[in-house]
Amino acid sequence: MTANALTTLVHALVADPRLVDDVVASARAQSPEAARLPPAESRRHVAALITAGCTAFLRAGEPDDEDFADAVRFGAEGAALGVPVGALLSGVHGGRSRILEIAIARGRAAGLPDHVLLQGLLRLDRYGNALERHVLDGYRTAQRQLDTDRRAARMRVLRHLLLGPDRADGTDPGGDLGRFGLTVEGRYHCVVSDATDPARVRELEQAFARCGGVLAPVGGRLSGLTPRLPGCAGGTPPALVVSTPPVPLTGAAAAHRLALAALHAARVRGMTGPHGVTGLAGETALAGQPMLAGFLRDELLGALDPADDFHRDLAGTALAYLDRGQRLDLTAGSLHLHPNTVRYRLRRLHELTGFGAAGEQLTVLETVRWWWALWAWSQAAFAE
Numbered sequence: 001m002t003a004n005a006l007t008t009l010v011h012a013l014v015a016d017p018r019l020v021d022d023v024v025a026s027a028r029a030q031s032p033e034a035a036r037l038p039p040a041e042s043r044r045h046v047a048a049l050i051t052a053g054c055t056a057f058l059r060a061g062e063p064d065d066e067d068f069a070d071a072v073r074f075g076a077e078g079a080a081l082g083v084p085v086g087a088l089l090s091g092v093h094g095g096r097s098r099i100l101e102i103a104i105a106r107g108r109a110a111g112l113p114d115h116v117l118l119q120g121l122l123r124l125d126r127y128g129n130a131l132e133r134h135v136l137d138g139y140r141t142a143q144r145q146l147d148t149d150r151r152a153a154r155m156r157v158l159r160h161l162l163l164g165p166d167r168a169d170g171t172d173p174g175g176d177l178g179r180f181g182l183t184v185e186g187r188y189h190c191v192v193s194d195a196t197d198p199a200r201v202r203e204l205e206q207a208f209a210r211c212g213g214v215l216a217p218v219g220g221r222l223s224g225l226t227p228r229l230p231g232c233a234g235g236t237p238p239a240l241v242v243s244t245p246p247v248p249l250t251g252a253a254a255a256h257r258l259a260l261a262a263l264h265a266a267r268v269r270g271m272t273g274p275h276g277v278t279g280l281a282g283e284t285a286l287a288g289q290p291m292l293a294g295f296l297r298d299e300l301l302g303a304l305d306p307a308d309d310f311h312r313d314l315a316g317t318a319l320a321y322l323d324r325g326q327r328l329d330l331t332a333g334s335l336h337l338h339p340n341t342v343r344y345r346l347r348r349l350h351e352l353t354g355f356g357a358a359g360e361q362l363t364v365l366e367t368v369r370w371w372w373a374l375w376a377w378s379q380a381a382f383a384e
Contacts (some may be wrong), residue, residue, distance in 0.1 A: 030094025075138025082217030306381035
């Protein structure tokens with residue numbers, strides 16, 4: 001009975017999405033350096049580690065190396081993104097302690113006897129020790145693959161230039177500019193990427209170095225400056241790489257902030273490969289106003305039910321219609337539908353929301369309003 005109750009408790013931990021957010025918050029609070037990593041990346045890692053740990057816990061016998069593949073990957077990506085090993089392990093300790101606290105509280109609330117709870121916690125603690133060892137192994141293996149000494153100097157220079165003196169480590173890298181081919185008079189593309197795999201990171205760093213560029217982790221993202229862009233970089237499938245037009249070093253910090261915003265917008269849309277910020281102008285501008293997107297969604301599309309498959313079809317058809325210049329024939333072809341089906345769906349959407357009926361061309365600003373509302377509604381609907 002108690003074994004079944006313990007199994008039920010572990011299953012409940014795996015299924016609780018709030019657990020991941022709680023552990024992420026504890027880990028980031030414990031380690032300010034690790035907190036520089038993008039929150040979405042941290043959440044992805046924590047969710048994978050919790051799932052793997054609970055799966056190993058529920059299986060008979062001791063965990064093996066395969067159970068720690070996510071831990072090794074976590075350590076390797078931490079090294080690739082320039083997080084100090086002490087900060088990475090500090091975050092792991094914080095998350096591990098929080099899981100133990102939650103497990104104890106929930107076990108007692110479930111009425112588990114102390115001896116059963118203690119046995120479960122001892123197994124969890126042994127797993128935690130093994131997890132830390134594998135995180136460290138992954139970190140050290142990735143470090144050996146990277147040119148860490150020269151890389152540390154690149155990170156120092158780029159943090160000063162891209163984050164600004166107030167957010168850098170306080171050292172003046174002026175003497176190192178020439179070492180990496182940077183000059184005060186030069187103009188450089190600011191580049192950011194979502195690459196985290198050590199091999200992919202190394203590939204990008206080398207590709208940009210051949211163009212005279214400097215790439216290194218800055219604030220949890222691979223970032224850099226380069227006088228010219230490589231023809232092709234990022235492997236297969238290609239990593240997402242976003243670049244700005246050339247700017248002087250005095251404008252590098254502002255360009256970096258813009259490139260990060262564009263990177264986020266492109267990631268949300270599942271883009272890969274190289275993109276310029278000018279090509280992502282619309283996506284970046286819209287992504288910068290999430291509250292306004294919510295207002296538009298609720299005001300224009302409040303009559304649609306996210307749980308209704310037909311309403312989802314209506315929204316998807318309208319998005320495709322706007323994306324194809326409000327052309328019925330192109331929309332029907334892209335969705336593999338008869339034009340009359342597209343016409344019917346647009347009419348039904350018009351009846352429900354007031355969306356422009358087929359044949360009535362929306363103005364540019366009206367198109368933006370409706371497209372933005374439809375896209376925000378679709379994102380929320382399919383996230384449920």
